[in-house]
Amino acid sequence: MNEEDAAELVKVVNEYQTKKMDIEGEDFKVESVDENLVKNVARFCHAQISPCASFWGGIITQEIVKLTGKYSPLRQWLHHEFFEVLPEGDVKRTIEPSRYYDYHLLFGDDFVKKTAESNSFLVGAGALGC
Numbered sequence: 001m002n003e004e005d006a007a008e009l010v011k012v013v014n015e016y017q018t019k020k021m022d023i024e025g026e027d028f029k030v031e032s033v034d035e036n037l038v039k040n041v042a043r044f045c046h047a048q049i050s051p052c053a054s055f056w057g058g059i060i061t062q063e064i065v066k067l068t069g070k071y072s073p074l075r076q077w078l079h080h081e082f083f084e085v086l087p088e089g090d091v092k093r094t095i096e097p098s099r100y101y102d103y104h105l106l107f108g109d110d111f112v113k114k115t116a117e118s119n120s121f122l123v124g125a126g127a128l129g130c
Helices: 003-017 035-044 050-068 101-107 109-119
Strands: 019-024 025-026
Touching: 003 019, 003 035
Parallel strands: none
Antiparallel strands: 019 025
């Protein structure tokens, strides 16, 4: 949540945008950069929430299975972000260590309070490949 760091990352990304890069023998150049996306990456890069950890855990596990078996691993870029779920406008965020720190950071205190006060029952079944 440091705006100075976010501005510095935008500056670095814009500097690299103008350079051509050699990736696996091919010239690669970034056409455009969404500065809001870069700022959000800088602000929330250390936040870890269970759904994202589960998603990446599943992807990595499948890639390990592919690498050790008869299937081919991914040989391409995989982009995963969901900044559109962030609340708009000013949001009160408590930045102090707690079990739900990352949720406070991403969604704000009001969301965490409403979620904690709600009653829900979740049933799931599945495994790798289901």
